[in-house]
Amino acid sequence: MCKIRSMRLIVATGLALLVACQPASSQDYGLGEKIRPAPAPRAANPSAGQPRNVTWDDLLPPDWDPLAALKGLDLARLKDGDPRAQKALDDLKRAWEHAPPNRSLHGQRIRIPGFVVPLDGDPKALREFLLVPYFGACIHVPPPPPNQVIHALARELAKAQSMDAVWATGRLEVVRSDTPFGSATYVMQVEQVTPYREKR
Amino acid sequence: MNAPLVEVRDLRYAWPGHAACLAIDHLVLAPGEALFLYAPSGCANSTLLGLIAGVQVASAGSVRVLGQGLERLSASARDRFRVDHIGIVFQQFNLLPYLSVLENVLLPCRFSPLRRQRALADAPDLVQAAGRLLATLDLEPALWRRRADTLSVGQQQRVALARALIGQPELILADEPTSALDAARQEAFLDLLTAACRQAGIGLIFVSHDLRLAAHSTRHEDMSRLNRVGWA
Amino acid sequence: MRQLCWLAAHSAWNRRYTLGLVVAAIALSVALLSVIERLRTDLRASFAQAVSGTDLIVGARSSPLQLVLYAVFRMGAVTHEMSWDSAQAIARHPAVAWAVPVTLGDGHRGYPVLGAPASYFQHFRYGAGESLRFATGRPYRGLFEAVLGAEVAERLGYRLGQRILLAHGHDPLAPTHADKPFTVVGILARTGTPVDRTVHIGLEAIEAIHLDWQGGAPIPGLAIPPELVGKFDLTPKSITTVLLGLKSRAQVFAMQRWVETQVGEPLMAVLPGVVLDELWQMLAVAEHGLLAVSALVAGTSLIGLVAVILAGLNERRRSWPSCARWGRGRGASWHCWSWKGWGWSSSPSYSAGSSPPWPSSSPALGWPRSMDLGLPWVGRRRASGCGSPPSPWPACRRAFGRRRAPTAWP
Numbered sequence: 001m002c003k004i005r006s007m008r009l010i011v012a013t014g015l016a017l018l019v020a021c022q023p024a025s026s027q028d029y030g031l032g033e034k035i036r037p038a039p040a041p042r043a044a045n046p047s048a049g050q051p052r053n054v055t056w057d058d059l060l061p062p063d064w065d066p067l068a069a070l071k072g073l074d075l076a077r078l079k080d081g082d083p084r085a086q087k088a089l090d091d092l093k094r095a096w097e098h099a100p101p102n103r104s105l106h107g108q109r110i111r112i113p114g115f116v117v118p119l120d121g122d123p124k125a126l127r128e129f130l131l132v133p134y135f136g137a138c139i140h141v142p143p144p145p146p147n148q149v150i151h152a153l154a155r156e157l158a159k160a161q162s163m164d165a166v167w168a169t170g171r172l173e174v175v176r177s178d179t180p181f182g183s184a185t186y187v188m189q190v191e192q193v194t195p196y197r198e199k200r
Numbered sequence: 201m202n203a204p205l206v207e208v209r210d211l212r213y214a215w216p217g218h219a220a221c222l223a224i225d226h227l228v229l230a231p232g233e234a235l236f237l238y239a240p241s242g243c244a245n246s247t248l249l250g251l252i253a254g255v256q257v258a259s260a261g262s263v264r265v266l267g268q269g270l271e272r273l274s275a276s277a278r279d280r281f282r283v284d285h286i287g288i289v290f291q292q293f294n295l296l297p298y299l300s301v302l303e304n305v306l307l308p309c310r311f312s313p314l315r316r317q318r319a320l321a322d323a324p325d326l327v328q329a330a331g332r333l334l335a336t337l338d339l340e341p342a343l344w345r346r347r348a349d350t351l352s353v354g355q356q357q358r359v360a361l362a363r364a365l366i367g368q369p370e371l372i373l374a375d376e377p378t379s380a381l382d383a384a385r386q387e388a389f390l391d392l393l394t395a396a397c398r399q400a401g402i403g404l405i406f407v408s409h410d411l412r413l414a415a416h417s418t419r420h421e422d423m424s425r426l427n428r429v430g431w432a
Numbered sequence: 433m434r435q436l437c438w439l440a441a442h443s444a445w446n447r448r449y450t451l452g453l454v455v456a457a458i459a460l461s462v463a464l465l466s467v468i469e470r471l472r473t474d475l476r477a478s479f480a481q482a483v484s485g486t487d488l489i490v491g492a493r494s495s496p497l498q499l500v501l502y503a504v505f506r507m508g509a510v511t512h513e514m515s516w517d518s519a520q521a522i523a524r525h526p527a528v529a530w531a532v533p534v535t536l537g538d539g540h541r542g543y544p545v546l547g548a549p550a551s552y553f554q555h556f557r558y559g560a561g562e563s564l565r566f567a568t569g570r571p572y573r574g575l576f577e578a579v580l581g582a583e584v585a586e587r588l589g590y591r592l593g594q595r596i597l598l599a600h601g602h603d604p605l606a607p608t609h610a611d612k613p614f615t616v617v618g619i620l621a622r623t624g625t626p627v628d629r630t631v632h633i634g635l636e637a638i639e640a641i642h643l644d645w646q647g648g649a650p651i652p653g654l655a656i657p658p659e660l661v662g663k664f665d666l667t668p669k670s671i672t673t674v675l676l677g678l679k680s681r682a683q684v685f686a687m688q689r690w691v692e693t694q695v696g697e698p699l700m701a702v703l704p705g706v707v708l709d710e711l712w713q714m715l716a717v718a719e720h721g722l723l724a725v726s727a728l729v730a731g732t733s734l735i736g737l738v739a740v741i742l743a744g745l746n747e748r749r750r751s752w753p754s755c756a757r758w759g760r761g762r763g764a765s766w767h768c769w770s771w772k773g774w775g776w777s778s779s780p781s782y783s784a785g786s787s788p789p790w791p792s793s794s795p796a797l798g799w800p801r802s803m804d805l806g807l808p809w810v811g812r813r814r815a816s817g818c819g820s821p822p823s824p825w826p827a828c829r830r831a832f833g834r835r836r837a838p839t840a841w842p
Contacts, residue, residue: 097686117703117705118703118705118706118709119487119681119684119703120484120560120705121560121705122477122479122480122481122708123476123480123712124477125477127560127561128681129705130681130682130685132685142689143685143686143688144685146682146683149682149683149685150682151680151681161712161713162706162709162713175680177679177680177682177683178526179526179527179678179679179680180525180526180527181527181683181686181687181690182680182683185682185683186682187682
């Protein structure tokens, strides 16, 4: 009897270990779902001061109004098929695609949670990655606007794989780029990447 | 008067979870004395030898060997005491089969600096010391380098005896040393054993269920009388 | 301690054949375990470092994984090609820093042939952003010139100036373009990526060798000699894929969306890092299963060793009381046994222990049946010191088991 019980225990432990080794974290989020709130971790380098906790909304410039194209347009009074409505929508989309960055954050040391999109390196030694606000940002979902994507350069190789939720701490910069997709983008010199754990 | 070699007083011993199996009020062995313990089976004679050798510790009472109370020593101290002062001859010889005869005989000298010193007192080196002992026990030099398990039963028992004698321990314990030998050799072996002990002044306790062997020593004890646990 | 080592060595030598077999079994199982672990990590790392600095890989719409595997690793195939016009349109986009069109399909003695402009050697990076270097020679300039990867040159023994024939397809038995030999003008330094096993030629060269071919076979009766191919338009009509580098990596999503919706042809743009990550996540379960199997194999070998030790104990029971006699009843015995086990464990094969000079006897700790030993007073064994993982187990049974009374004599 004792032998059977201990065998069961061994098998159960083995299976539990196998299951526990499965990649986690990304399974909890649905496509397009934003990152849920969680307590911020301690900074890796306390002597440098506490980084500022930033949300994705903070990355939008305070004076930017993406709905400006629709101002002054009373949709209810337009006829069906009115070209002004379509033009307004196109302007809206273009405004969204050319969303400017919040320049007040340039040079600041921040901490922000997001999902990882790997660019260079393997999951145990990630050198460059993108940080996006919602899950599945590259799969069948409209891409985030330029001021909601951070190009992260890891000083120390990070351990994260595609669509892992992480806290990234580092210095944010606004870098000029002359392309149809936006005049400037966020680049972050990442000093610490930690897994993102929600408070349940 | 010399201090006794072995002194057992009010000894009580019980195996864990069992009733007491040994209760001896008084037993003394003088230095150089030979004691034959007649022990029919079931009298816990091996337990007694184990207690005297310091393998077990008495539940109550005291066992003193060479004046040293064994119950006061730690387990490793008892081990060292045993290898320094006591030689043991087993019923089944218990030689290490993968060592040669010489290596078997010299094993105690490897583990006891005292025995090694004593062995070297009489001979220029250990091999010669062992060789002399083996020669007195009628084991010719051709056998010395052979593996211990290639010898005959009688030869092996004599090698075991040499192993017990090397380095002149003060006490030798022999548990049924002749049970494995045939009748013709039993007498010869015991002669060798008692003569060697007498010559070197080594105390001897040998245990057997064969009363005929009692003739080899002047002192006899009956375990069934000595051990009060067996009394009705 | 020295004496214990000496004794342990003798005892081990006495059982050398059995031990040798067990050592071999453990060595093999440990080797299996370490090979699998090594393969797992190295394979993953080598996949990840095969391409670096390429933001998007663009191709005809199919499976992203299929495209990445074909374009980067030359594994498998893609179902459609993309048009040259689309490639041009993408390359002209203001957000693109560089674009390298690539065609695959032909082979040379089992090695894949890659057609790309000479700018490929400048823009393609691998590992931690390292560029391709030439061990000898230079990139191709003429039409029928080829650059070899390091492994191709080494395995086939090619040198600069060698003339090689390309085949239509990766199959070694595929029909060759025998009338248009290529000259090796450059050999790349070793990279540890699929570049090493690739033959590189220009895009126009791919067109040139297929000028007189139709539907995968040469047109009978039509043979255009190499010196006349220049008279024809060698602009490619379709290519397999375009490797893109962007001016700003953060705009990769926007560029991806543009390629997929604005070009006019059904295309897809994939991020190689993301696709490879997904591949590894899919393989993770198989990976762990493989590890579990190799761990079981190692465990089985260790159990075999323990069985040998336990079986050997039986033979040693007569020598045990001798050990007890010399003061080895306790810690020393543990030391001796552990030392032998430790000695074996330290060997590269991590094999453990020989059998100690222990009597086995029954479950009775240290109390073998008296008739077996003559003197059942082996006593307690106190565990002191450490030993290798497998060998202490039988010792533990004895060291920590309870004493029991000896059985009655017959």
